[in-house]
Amino acid sequence: MSNPARLVTMNNAYDDLLRRTLSSIQSDLARLIYLASTRDYNSGVYHHEGLSARYGPESTRVALRAAHKDIFYKLIGLSLEELVNELEIYVRISREAPTGFIHTWQELEPYRVAVPMEVDSTMVQLFLSNIRLALEVLRFRQEHRQADPSASSLQPLLGR
């Protein structure tokens, strides 16, 4: 395949990924986690059966990698408050109890594997730091709500 033709295929794969798959996911943090899950832990290579069947494995890998980085940069650009909102939506989507979710994420730090490869190291530090802070904010709100149930109607943990 010639270079321009390959570029067109990659762009089509990228658009397809955004239109069909990522648009159905509710938050950018959930999109990031989803895209990271398409990457092999050992090789770092992205896989997506549906896209590969339509556009070939190479274009699919490039599209997934580009989308992963784009979403990551978008999350880095968010304020802490916006990231807390993203995390709240993600907790709601997960259908886990907020307390258990926060505890697990603080203990295991699964969000570390959501970081794309070959990105600015300071951005990675900032992202990890912001997620840790967002978890602390959620934990604080959760404790506050448990201590004062009447406050839950004023400042609920989820679905503000």
Next chain:
Amino acid sequence: MMSTAIFVAVAIFLVLFLLLIMRHEEVDEQESVQADASTRHECRDALQHQELVFRIFSREDREFILLMRSPRLQRIYQEERRKVALHWVRRTSREVSRIMRTHRLIARQSRNLDAGAEARLFFQYLQLRFICGLLVLLSKTFGPHALPDLASYAGELSQLIGRAVPDAAAANHVASSGIPGTP
């Protein structure tokens, strides 16, 4: 004469102190240099450098945390931001040192060096190293928000002084007029 000597001594001490800190930082960073080798082929299309700095030192984030009125959250926030700020300063310093090393290697083989331009470049490099050292010192001592805080503190002080001076003048005027009951 004496005050000039003191001023020069303080300046020399400060420069030496910052150089010592920078040296210490470099030793600390030796182990992480390999792990951080990815910075050499970082994405250039990433978030703009200034935007990244804006996010690290964001007042908006700080105010958001302050609104929670939790000393624990504020402490964690300070610590997290301090770590990221120090990482950014060290990386910037290291990146510039690497560029300068490459430049020196190229300059040694160059036949038509512009001495003035080289001197300017070296001065800018020293300036940057000095600022990086200062940022490390301020971030470690006062936290990453030290610079904006110091600026706003200076503004507050100048307002206080501005308000204090007319008051003092009025008080002196009243005192000198000999009105009873005035201090």
